[in-house]
Amino acid sequence: MSRSFLGWPAFPEAAAREVGNRQLRENVRRATHTIRGKRAVLAAERPDWEQLRDSAAAIKDRVLAGLEGYLLQVEEKVTAAGGTVHWARDAAEANRIVTDLVRATGEREIVKVKSMLTEEIGLDAALEAAGINARETDLAATIVQLGDDLPSHVVVPALHRNRSEIRDIFAREMGRHGRPAPEGLTDDPAELAEAARLHLREKFLGAKVAVSGANFVVAETGTLVVVESEGNGRMCLTLADTLISVVGIEKTVPRWQDLEVLLQLLARNATGERMAPYTSTWTGTVDGDGPRDFHLVLVDNGRTRALADPVGRQALRCIRCGACMNTCPVYERTGGHAYGSVYPGPIGAILNPLLRGLDDPQTASLPYASTLCGACNEVCPVRIRFTDVLLDLRAQVADGGRHPVERVALNTVGAAMQRPLLWKAAVKGAGLLGPLLPARTPVPGWTDNRALPDVPGESFRTWWKRNEGERA
Amino acid sequence: MPPNAPRSRTALFVTCLNDTLFPGTGRAAVTLLRRLGVEVDFPPGQSCCGQMHFNTGYRRETARLARHFVDTFGGYEEIVVPSASCAGMPAESYPLAAVGDPGLAREVAELAPRTYELTEYLTDRLGVEDVGAHFPHRVTYHPTCHSLRATRLGDRPHRLLRAVDGIDYVELPAAEECCGFGGTFSVKNPAVSGAMNGDKARHVLETGASVLAAVDNSCLMNIGGRLTKDGHPVRTLHLVEILARTAQDGPLPGLPVVEAAR
Numbered sequence: 001m002s003r004s005f006l007g008w009p010a011f012p013e014a015a016a017r018e019v020g021n022r023q024l025r026e027n028v029r030r031a032t033h034t035i036r037g038k039r040a041v042l043a044a045e046r047p048d049w050e051q052l053r054d055s056a057a058a059i060k061d062r063v064l065a066g067l068e069g070y071l072l073q074v075e076e077k078v079t080a081a082g083g084t085v086h087w088a089r090d091a092a093e094a095n096r097i098v099t100d101l102v103r104a105t106g107e108r109e110i111v112k113v114k115s116m117l118t119e120e121i122g123l124d125a126a127l128e129a130a131g132i133n134a135r136e137t138d139l140a141a142t143i144v145q146l147g148d149d150l151p152s153h154v155v156v157p158a159l160h161r162n163r164s165e166i167r168d169i170f171a172r173e174m175g176r177h178g179r180p181a182p183e184g185l186t187d188d189p190a191e192l193a194e195a196a197r198l199h200l201r202e203k204f205l206g207a208k209v210a211v212s213g214a215n216f217v218v219a220e221t222g223t224l225v226v227v228e229s230e231g232n233g234r235m236c237l238t239l240a241d242t243l244i245s246v247v248g249i250e251k252t253v254p255r256w257q258d259l260e261v262l263l264q265l266l267a268r269n270a271t272g273e274r275m276a277p278y279t280s281t282w283t284g285t286v287d288g289d290g291p292r293d294f295h296l297v298l299v300d301n302g303r304t305r306a307l308a309d310p311v312g313r314q315a316l317r318c319i320r321c322g323a324c325m326n327t328c329p330v331y332e333r334t335g336g337h338a339y340g341s342v343y344p345g346p347i348g349a350i351l352n353p354l355l356r357g358l359d360d361p362q363t364a365s366l367p368y369a370s371t372l373c374g375a376c377n378e379v380c381p382v383r384i385r386f387t388d389v390l391l392d393l394r395a396q397v398a399d400g401g402r403h404p405v406e407r408v409a410l411n412t413v414g415a416a417m418q419r420p421l422l423w424k425a426a427v428k429g430a431g432l433l434g435p436l437l438p439a440r441t442p443v444p445g446w447t448d449n450r451a452l453p454d455v456p457g458e459s460f461r462t463w464w465k466r467n468e469g470e471r472a
Numbered sequence: 473m474p475p476n477a478p479r480s481r482t483a484l485f486v487t488c489l490n491d492t493l494f495p496g497t498g499r500a501a502v503t504l505l506r507r508l509g510v511e512v513d514f515p516p517g518q519s520c521c522g523q524m525h526f527n528t529g530y531r532r533e534t535a536r537l538a539r540h541f542v543d544t545f546g547g548y549e550e551i552v553v554p555s556a557s558c559a560g561m562p563a564e565s566y567p568l569a570a571v572g573d574p575g576l577a578r579e580v581a582e583l584a585p586r587t588y589e590l591t592e593y594l595t596d597r598l599g600v601e602d603v604g605a606h607f608p609h610r611v612t613y614h615p616t617c618h619s620l621r622a623t624r625l626g627d628r629p630h631r632l633l634r635a636v637d638g639i640d641y642v643e644l645p646a647a648e649e650c651c652g653f654g655g656t657f658s659v660k661n662p663a664v665s666g667a668m669n670g671d672k673a674r675h676v677l678e679t680g681a682s683v684l685a686a687v688d689n690s691c692l693m694n695i696g697g698r699l700t701k702d703g704h705p706v707r708t709l710h711l712v713e714i715l716a717r718t719a720q721d722g723p724l725p726g727l728p729v730v731e732a733a734r
Binding site: 011012015016019020025329330333334367368369370371372373374375377378388391393394395396397398399406407410411413414416417418420423424427430431443444445448449450451452453455456458460461463465468 | 491496514617652658661662
């Protein structure tokens with residue numbers, strides 16, 4: 001049974017629950033601050049950092065402006081290289097295509113390369129329903145899967161877990177899914193890594209079918225690119241007979257040369273490394289080397305909807321480095337699950353509403369899951385202006401009539417603010433009423449952990465009139 | 473002022489929050505600006521920059537308040553604002569609110585470069601860092617998110633503070649982290665906001681300062697509200713209320729006095 005984000009509560013409710021988990025808060029704080037610090041050092045050592053960001057944004061914008069043409073080019077090149085391209089409008093269609101492809105091989109046990117898109121569409125659960133056991137092979141994704149958990153971060157899905165929690169999961173679950181954890185496993189990182197290595201090795205050597213995502217798809221050659229730290233992805237990509245890559249349409253880049261910019265930014269932002277340990281590329285099929293059968297499933301699942309949003313479309317530049325969540329003070333207190341999606345943090349707060357629309361209360365709550373502090377704007381490698389998109393989405397929510405009481409209140413106050421006499425009376429009234437109010441009048445949500453300031457008896461404007469009126 | 477006198481060049485936009493809840497900030501701004509020779513006026517028609525409306529998603533209402541702002545301040549050569557977040561509205565947000573109203577957009581574009589956050593006005597426009605202030609207390613400073621990223625004040629407030637006579641200035645740990653106020657964020661997401669604010673308050677206490685300063689009373693209201701609720705006697709003061717005090721005023725009553733540590 002796999003958990004899913006289906007039916008997740010709106011952000012304030014889910015976040016309140018997560019904030020109360022002290023262990024989780026400490027895990028997330030520690031992990032994000034570590035990556036944040038390493039990233040800052042590596043960004044600072046590049047004199048051309050800002051130009052790299054400009055270039056990356058320009059590359060991605062060029063792709064988005066001509067997406068249809070680049071995708072057709074991808075289809076042509078992949079087909080010419082011996083692969084088969086499939087198009088999926090939504091999650092259900094993508095899952096059906098992958099399930100049918102796996103069924104056709106007759107295999108029941110397959111391996112997976114870490115992929116946020118397959119998490120987004122719920123592929124593991126769909127395969128499970130079809131009697132296919134898909135095992136994750138990335139260390140963090142393995143921890144999440146064994147723990148029947150959900151990813152909490154796009155780069156480090158198990159970032160919310162500490163070593164002792166991981167030890168417990170391995171000791172309890174590994175034996176049910178293959179090679180058990182060694183007796184007396186401790187929470188020493190080297191021991192944990194070795195346990196995972198032995199457990200996963202069986203999967204790699206036995207699997208005939210692998211499912212991957214991709215960080216980039218190069219249109220000019222039909223080449224797919226996966227960036228990872230452990231080499232598990234490369235094992236899957238090279239050992240399987242059949243490789244099925246499930247990729248969001250926005251992952252396209254025009255040329256190989258674009259990777260020069262994007263790969264430098266991705267490694268430094270994602271893990272605080274100058275270069276990722278493993279960067280694998282594959283193009284179609286070659287006789288006698290690697291998978292004999294290659295399928296590329298290009299998935300929309302709301303991306304054309306996001307593309308149609310003039311302000312929000314910049315979210316599709318995202319290269320999933322996670323820098324925005326590592327720097328976000330809200331994410332730091334909640335972890336990823338509060339966002340009800342595999343995309344948490346600032347990118348989740350904008351991408352989920354853009355992909356899925358603002359019709360349900362969960363996605364409509366996400367644009368408000370930010371203080372607008374702007375820290376994310378400053379680290380984004382593709383220069384997504386998160387605060388602009390958040391504000392625009394808030395305007396869409398407000399215009400959609402979701403907050404009727406708030407609208408009336410703000411309209412009323414706003415109307416008074418445009419009428420000097422009315423506003424003057426209101427300010428004066430606040431000053432007169434202030435001292436009469438019971439001290440520390442409660443305000444829902446605010447006064448739980450804050451005292452309100454006293455309302456002074458004299459407003460500034462009254463003071464000014466008293467002094468300056470006489471002076472004049 | 474005689475009716476036919478030329479209109480003064482510099483207007484104080486005191487902001488709605490300061491007007492109603494923190495009038496001391498406005499009074500200090502007037503005191504300080506006059507001490508520095510600025511003839512400052514308070515246009516009484518002023519109300520609110522519309523930030524609360526804008527940040528909550530109400531753009532048409534923001535556009536109406538932007539129109540009101542332009543009508544109120546359009547005749548002044550300079551507009552000084554003792555709030556980084558409100559000072560950032562004309563340049564940052566009015567253009568977005570004015571989409572579809574080219575007339576308003578034009579007037580906003582003309583007014584925005586003349587709108588200054590107060591510390592920026594002191595350092596860049598008046599060219600002063602030592603404003604002749606005296607404040608013999610231990611002070612720490614919270615750089616608000618809008619002062620960092622909307623009005624981009626950089627180290628201007630720190631330079632002004634360090635030049636204060638008698639002050640014992642201490643750096644705030646994790647200073648650049650948001651306090652969790654975020655306007656309606658603190659109402660819509662009280663649990664997360666409370667957690668962020670709690671961490672900020674803890675850092676303030678770590679400094680041993682008796683005063684927390686900032687250039688936005690909204691954030692100070694948030695952090696101060698937490699400190700008060702938890703029973704800590706740390707005072708929150710807008711930066712200008714420190715800068716306005718001179719040796720003649722003496723120490724601020726009720727605060728521990730420190731030996732000069734400059």
